[in-house]
Amino acid sequence: MSISANDIAYIANLARLQLSEAEQQEAADNFKNILALIDQMQSADTDQLEPLSHAIETSQPLREDLVTELNQRDELQKIAPKCEQGLYLVPKVIE
Amino acid sequence: MFRLGIAEISRALAAGEFSSEELTTAYLARIKEKDKDFNAYITLCEEQALSQAKAADSKRAKGEADLLTGVPLAHKDIFCTKGIKTSCGSRMLDNFIAPYDATVVDKFNQAGIVMLGKTNMDEFAMGSSNETSYYGAVHNPWNKELVPGGSSGGSAAAVAAHLCPAATATDTGGSIRQPAAFCGLTGLKPTYGRVSRWGMIAFASSLDQAGTLTRSAEDAALMLNVMAGHDPLDSTSINIATEDYTADLNKPLKGLKIGIPVQHFAEGLNADVEQNIRNALAEFEKLGATLKEVSLPNSHQSVSAYYVIAPAEASANLSRYDGVRYGYRCDDPQDLEDLYKRSRSEGFGTEVKRRIMVGTYALSAGYYDAYYIKAQKIRRLIKNDFDKAFTEVDVIMGPTSPHTAFKIGSQTNDPVTMYLEDIYTIAVNLAGLPGISIPAGLVNQLPVGLQVIGKNFSESQLLNIAHQFQQVTDWHTQTPEV
Numbered sequence: 001m002s003i004s005a006n007d008i009a010y011i012a013n014l015a016r017l018q019l020s021e022a023e024q025q026e027a028a029d030n031f032k033n034i035l036a037l038i039d040q041m042q043s044a045d046t047d048q049l050e051p052l053s054h055a056i057e058t059s060q061p062l063r064e065d066l067v068t069e070l071n072q073r074d075e076l077q078k079i080a081p082k083c084e085q086g087l088y089l090v091p092k093v094i095e
Numbered sequence: 096m097f098r099l100g101i102a103e104i105s106r107a108l109a110a111g112e113f114s115s116e117e118l119t120t121a122y123l124a125r126i127k128e129k130d131k132d133f134n135a136y137i138t139l140c141e142e143q144a145l146s147q148a149k150a151a152d153s154k155r156a157k158g159e160a161d162l163l164t165g166v167p168l169a170h171k172d173i174f175c176t177k178g179i180k181t182s183c184g185s186r187m188l189d190n191f192i193a194p195y196d197a198t199v200v201d202k203f204n205q206a207g208i209v210m211l212g213k214t215n216m217d218e219f220a221m222g223s224s225n226e227t228s229y230y231g232a233v234h235n236p237w238n239k240e241l242v243p244g245g246s247s248g249g250s251a252a253a254v255a256a257h258l259c260p261a262a263t264a265t266d267t268g269g270s271i272r273q274p275a276a277f278c279g280l281t282g283l284k285p286t287y288g289r290v291s292r293w294g295m296i297a298f299a300s301s302l303d304q305a306g307t308l309t310r311s312a313e314d315a316a317l318m319l320n321v322m323a324g325h326d327p328l329d330s331t332s333i334n335i336a337t338e339d340y341t342a343d344l345n346k347p348l349k350g351l352k353i354g355i356p357v358q359h360f361a362e363g364l365n366a367d368v369e370q371n372i373r374n375a376l377a378e379f380e381k382l383g384a385t386l387k388e389v390s391l392p393n394s395h396q397s398v399s400a401y402y403v404i405a406p407a408e409a410s411a412n413l414s415r416y417d418g419v420r421y422g423y424r425c426d427d428p429q430d431l432e433d434l435y436k437r438s439r440s441e442g443f444g445t446e447v448k449r450r451i452m453v454g455t456y457a458l459s460a461g462y463y464d465a466y467y468i469k470a471q472k473i474r475r476l477i478k479n480d481f482d483k484a485f486t487e488v489d490v491i492m493g494p495t496s497p498h499t500a501f502k503i504g505s506q507t508n509d510p511v512t513m514y515l516e517d518i519y520t521i522a523v524n525l526a527g528l529p530g531i532s533i534p535a536g537l538v539n540q541l542p543v544g545l546q547v548i549g550k551n552f553s554e555s556q557l558l559n560i561a562h563q564f565q566q567v568t569d570w571h572t573q574t575p576e577v
Contacts, residue, residue: 008452015410015455016417017448018436027452033511034453040399041469044476051471052478054301054331055287055527056551061330076194081424088419091430 003031097125097257098574101314104166104260108155115155115165119148119209122167126211126258129577133234133243135253137172138180139212147209154207163321164207169259171250172213173220174200174305175294183296184216184228184246187416187423187442197294198326199263199305206321211259215249218444219413220267220298222246223516224506225274227446232503235277237541237575241500244274250308251278256577261309261318265295267302268401269495269520272532275308276495276544279534279573281561283307283315286551287527288333290319291326299408300331302401302524311571312533312561316340319554335552343555344562349383351560354488358394359519365498371536371543372494375564379492382563389484389491393476397522400477402514403457403470404525409447410454416442449510478526485550490560493519495532495544523548531557534570542573 005024008031012019019027073086082089096118099107108115123141130136144167151165175181175193177200182188196204203210217227225233225248233248235241236256243252247264251274254262264271266284275282283306290305297303307318323337355376360369376386418424418438425441428434440448457466484491497518506513523530528548535545545564549557565571 011452011456011459014459015448015451016414016432016435016439017443017451018440019448027449030449030510031453031456033509034402034449034514037511037514038399038403038457038466038470041396041403041466041473044393044396044469044473046469046472046476049472049475051468052475053471055478055525056331056333058333061334063327072194079190079192079194079421081418081421090419091428091434093431 003028003035097121099260100310101163101166101261101317102311105162108165109160115148115151115209116145118165119144119167119211122211122259129256130258132239133236133252133256133258134231135215135233135249135256135258136169136212137182137184137215137230137249140179140210143179144209144211151207151209161207163317166208167211167259168203168208169211169214169250169253169262170200171216171247171262171264173216173265173296174263175296176200176210176213179213181213181296182229183220184218184230185443185447186229189229189423191422195294198291198328199295199322202321214253214262217246217248219296219409219447220246220265220270221409221446221450223269223273223513224503225249226503226507227444229444234503235500236577237278237500240502241541242277242503244277244500246270247274247308251275251280251282254278254280254308254310255575257574261307261314263305264308265303265305266524267299268405268524269517271306271308272495272520272530272544272546273517275532277500277542279542279570281309281312281315281534281571282532283319283554283557284523284530285319285323285554286529288331289529289552289554290322291324291329291332293326293328297412299405300412301408302405304524312558312565313341313344315531315561316344316558319558338555340555340558343559346559347383348379348560348563351379351384351490352488353379353384353386354389354484354491355386356389356391356394356484356491356493358391359493363497363518364494365538367538368494368498368543371538372545375535375545376492378564378567382567387488389488391480391484391522393473393480394522396473397477397525398514398518400470400473401521401525402453403466404474406450406454407457407467408454410451410458413447413451418442446510474525477522481522481526481528490556491548493546495519495546499538499541499543519546527551529554529557531561533561533564534573536570537573
């Protein structure tokens with residue numbers, strides 16, 4: 001299974017990554033080898049099997065619906081790249 | 096004094112042979128002198144370490160010292176340490192000062208350790224050689240031209256070069272066990288869920304597990320006693336009682352049934368490494384264990400399944416790095432999309448971007464069933480193989496790595512060659528089982544690691560097995576002249 005530089009551009013966009021044309025071509029070449037590796041899975045007979053998403057099969061533990069978190073907004077925003085009045089700033093989204 | 100392990104340091108401090116301040120000062124000086132050769136540390140916590148050491152000595156003077164009070168330790172730079180840079184080996188977090196302590200860090204602080212610093216690692220724990228770090232490659236203390244293994248290469252090199260007596264580390268596909276093998280150390284990955292992942296920067300959430308890199312099994316047991324336990328802050332941490340992991344260290348191994356998986360002794364295994372492993376297995380027979388051949392028939396699928404599951408989980412976990420709330424932000428973003436794309440593309444290295452894309456692809460519409468679901472089904476096959484083998488034997492043993500440490504820069508052409516480094520270790524993470532790598536020989540003066548895999552929550556047994564081996568062999572005491 002091969003993958004083109006265009007496919008790479010599509011995947012990169014989904015992942016919000018930006019690759020130069022040279023990087024896209026290199027990624028396409030590397031992908032070919034990685035896909036060959038993961039395509040080996042197709043030879044396994046897995047018809048009757050349930051997928052295993054988690055090694056230890058338990059369910060999500062629940063807790064009481066009580067407030068346990070402290071408001072640490074100021075502390076946590078000390079390391080924000082850009083914020084004002086408790087809000088994180090990003091380039092304008094809405095015209 | 097910097098050649099001592101944790102247990103020895105604990106006894107020496109209790110006996111008043113030296114103070115924690117003296118020991119810490121000695122380590123800090125040694126790191127400043129020697130680490131330029133290895134690049135094992137990203138951040139040295141000089142002030143904090145000395146202040147913790149003094150506090151430890153005061154506590155001891157008042158008769159209030161515990162077992163690990165004043166013992167120096169290093170943390171892999173994947174654990175959040177409050178007020179201290181936590182980079183995960185990445186430009187993306189180069190400016191990140193963690194606002195809280197990981198549970199593992201907090202537990203060690205409560206135990207009274209002295210944190211020497213944060214160790215180097217493959218970026219976001221993705222790698223098997225510690226060559227993908229934003230802070231440069233780590234060099235193996237046994238031979239500086241060689242890799243220490245990865246992703247916990249910094250922790251491994253620091254312990255091997257006596258730049259700390261022990262270190263924390265993490266293992267998602269072999270990232271503790273393989274560097275332990277390459278650096279002649281004891282590397283323990285506990286059962287998934289045994290140690291809390293709160294504050295441990297996530298790579299692949301169903302596979303990641305914190306563990307230890309030490310000079311001995313006894314030291315690993317002392318560390319696990321601090322680290323293990325249920326944490327309500329980590330809903331994947333298991334609510335099963337912990338034990339004293341040192342209690343069974345001296346149990347005799349008579350009657351132990353050891354499984355030797357046929358698939359781990361096949362093509363690709365270096366002949367000298369194999370000979371060392373077989374010699375080690377013979378030692379276990381002398382200790383009263385019996386060897387039995389077992390089969391893990393789906394072994395060959397483990398790397399394929401892992402390189403779908405781990406990147407898929409990573410693509411989700413790393414989507415939080417967007418230049419908005421913390422971490423790297425590109426200059427002058429033109430719009431929101433530019434902010435995301437350039438922050439991420441400039442902040443992440445090549446291997447990280449590659450794995451994010453593989454994961455995104457495997458989860459995308461049209462490929463989800465063929466790749467992600469298929470991989471999860473293979474994961475069940477692999478777990479079933481282990482379950483079946485464990486009805487016949489108590490533990491499984493084999494080589495940790497197909498060969499000894501390789502040259503820095505020699506495997507960067509094809510990512511798949513690097514992925515195959517973890518061929519014996521990966522299945523253990525997929526199945527969630529505990530595994531330990533212990534030094535079992537030398538080939539051309541380079542360490543060889545023996546991997547021991549146990550049933551869920553059998554850490555006491557693994558440590559017992561390792562400790563008994565370390566009573567009758569001295570591979571774990573071999574150390575490079577540094």
